Amino acid sequence: MSIWFSIHANVKLRPDADAEKLAAALAAIEELVPESTYPDPDRGSVTIETSHDMSHDTSERLAAAVKDLARTFGDGQAVEVETKYEDDDRLSFFVGPQAAVVAALQADAAGRSRAIAQRLAAELTKLAEQPAGAFVETEGWW
Amino acid sequence: MVSNFYLYVELAGDAPTIAQSVRTALADFVYPDEYAMALEGDKLALEVWTCAQVAQAPLIAAVDTLVQRFVPNQVTSVYIEDDRGSTEQYLGPWRDVMTRLAHERQTRQAALEAAYQRQVRNLAHAENRDAFVITEGW
Numbered sequence: 001m002s003i004w005f006s007i008h009a010n011v012k013l014r015p016d017a018d019a020e021k022l023a024a025a026l027a028a029i030e031e032l033v034p035e036s037t038y039p040d041p042d043r044g045s046v047t048i049e050t051s052h053d054m055s056h057d058t059s060e061r062l063a064a065a066v067k068d069l070a071r072t073f074g075d076g077q078a079v080e081v082e083t084k085y086e087d088d089d090r091l092s093f094f095v096g097p098q099a100a101v102v103a104a105l106q107a108d109a110a111g112r113s114r115a116i117a118q119r120l121a122a123e124l125t126k127l128a129e130q131p132a133g134a135f136v137e138t139e140g141w142w
Numbered sequence: 143m144v145s146n147f148y149l150y151v152e153l154a155g156d157a158p159t160i161a162q163s164v165r166t167a168l169a170d171f172v173y174p175d176e177y178a179m180a181l182e183g184d185k186l187a188l189e190v191w192t193c194a195q196v197a198q199a200p201l202i203a204a205v206d207t208l209v210q211r212f213v214p215n216q217v218t219s220v221y222i223e224d225d226r227g228s229t230e231q232y233l234g235p236w237r238d239v240m241t242r243l244a245h246e247r248q249t250r251q252a253a254l255e256a257a258y259q260r261q262v263r264n265l266a267h268a269e270n271r272d273a274f275v276i277t278e279g280w
Contacts, residue, residue, distance in 0.1 A: 083279065089228070093276060093278060094276075097273065098274075101265060105258065109257075112254050116250050120243055120246075132237060135234065136239050138239060138243065140230065
């Protein structure tokens, strides 16, 4: 039985990453899901991106392969991995050295907090244009 | 146009009257097998789902009109899911909606803070700052 699975991650590579081993790791990912790896030699990074129907086993192996890629070839920064399974909400998680991941989480939480405040401010601005006794509707809180 | 659409709202009042109004209001937008109504306590829950290309704005406007007609004096939440994600819209008297928004902000900030603290606590078990770790999804 197949499920729809989406994953996105951008891994910045260590300058001394073993090119042959990296090529083998990417080939293994391509074997799992073709056309899912996008090396960018100019930026020294690899993007893993795909949205497909696949078996649950394949989706788990793909996610594990992305984590291994970050662990083995990453430059020591936290890597954000975004996944989505069919009707589930999109999830974001971080992999990398503990200190880098804590810093990335802190920045991410701050960004989410700002987004909540901005969303509320946008709704309040719109509502402020309405008379205080009116029946009103918000735009919607994503 | 979106190709996956789901909506949930609860309407209050005389159930047969609401049901007839819903059927009339939605007739131009979805087929009868693409929505359902069920009594939830003293409210009539309406669910709409469709995989057809649907013009979302007029459909939501039709539902909003139903809310204004049947639940004019309290805040009603309309939950919508589509290709882009999920959203919750609030309808009702101005002052009550303002209060609800402020409450929602507090709830979301508190949930975010709790999730963040849980993640950081989980990561604190790592052997050292360089240990390779994976957070929970959030």
